[in-house]
Amino acid sequence: MKKTMPSNSLVGQTALVTGAGGGIGRGIALELAAAGARVVVAARRGATGEETVRLVQAEGGEALAIEADVTSLLDMQSAVKASLEHFGGLDILVHNATHGASGHPKQLQDFVDEDWDAQVAVDLVGAHHCAISAYEALSASGAGRMILLCSTFGLHGAALNPAYAAIKGGIRGLTKALAREWGPQGITVNAISPSALTAASAAFFDSNPALRDAYIANFPLGRMGHERDDIGRAVVGLCGQGMGYITGQVIQVDGGLYTAV
Template sequence: MTDLSGKVAIVTGGGQGVGFGIASALAGAGARVMISGRDEDRLRAAVARIEGASCHVSDVRDPTGLDALVAATLDAFGAIDILVNNAQQVPLGRLADVSDEAFVAGFESGPLATFRLMKRVAPHMGARGGGVIFNLVSSAGVRWDMGGFGAYGAVKQATRVLTRAAASEWGADGIRVLSIAPHALSEAMQAWIEANPSEATAFFRTIPLKRLGDPHDDIGRAVVLLCDPAASYLTGATIPLDGGQANFD
């Protein structure tokens, strides 16, 4: 089993769903974890369920909040080895229905926040001899039918490009950067299923394993494995954690 004792992780949007699953799996492997989000009550409830974790209230769209998150992590744990850029406001809907404000919020909370936070942690990782950055993306960017997913797909594809660039530029510093594209039964996914039952049924038929992943067991534990030294030659890639559905070729 992967042992992350002595490692320090930041997980944005770690108070629920996939973020919580990843944070709890990292902690279970021995890492000390800082989770962030906008809802203090939700964060504190999450921390109560993750041994040794801490939390920091921040909005990833606020650059000063990202500065404070990094500073709080260093104050609490003294280092940063793993970053999980998970928080994201999702601009779903057909192009005619997505407002400029929703599209901009998607970019600010997605690729721009990822860009900013990666740059803030990279020097600290480099000083430690390296680290691993995970940027959460989506198969929405490579759907066979983009109707209703254009704005969301554009946001997530921008994040994939940043992943490739960061992997290229920081590899010499021992920093690996990966995109992961999960399907998991999170609160957000459950809400989408309930709002779109027919589309959800058709969607599930396209998953070879015929189920959604568990945020901890299927997504979080996979992230832990990707932190293992045995994966040290893997960087710049998109890892689909989706039961075999997406084709990123």
């Protein structure tokens, strides 16, 4: 009987992950590598990217750290070029980078243009830079994958977080537009809306256990997601052969927190 590769095997493929110096981005990078992909770790701070590479290599994977700021088109073009030169191609692009202020509540009237522009530059303009830089390489792959990180805030809105809600609404639209535009080239474009217990949220909940318990009670599965085991594996699944007919979708990876989407 002919042996076949598992549908989620990424052996022989190369993935570029932005914002992979920690948190969800690191979890995604580690899980992509565990599935067999060679991973280009793009991080604004080189030291954090190098740490992710060390973790990948400790598990026997291949990875390359690139210091890159997604707000710079030149940086993203350089990251894609490094992927091609070091690993011979680029099959998967995950845009995970987000501005650090996106998780801090702020009323609209308290925003100044610089605040708004800074968040848009990382999340939304950064997505554009990733897409325009990687298009030719993903087309050459024959089965390219682009994954964007979204949020339900972009669907139902978010009191005290108008910039983030607007940005993630834009990510939803970009995902669907690129899926239509790039489909003829064999590229799928999807987004996930994750809910994960990051280091920042864990620290907040540790100091506010009552709020933690009240929030966790909203999850049908009784917990928040794990950056790698839940979010990373969802990305791997979308990148595998078994999900090659899914495109233009925004998928909730949140333990059932939002079901009316």
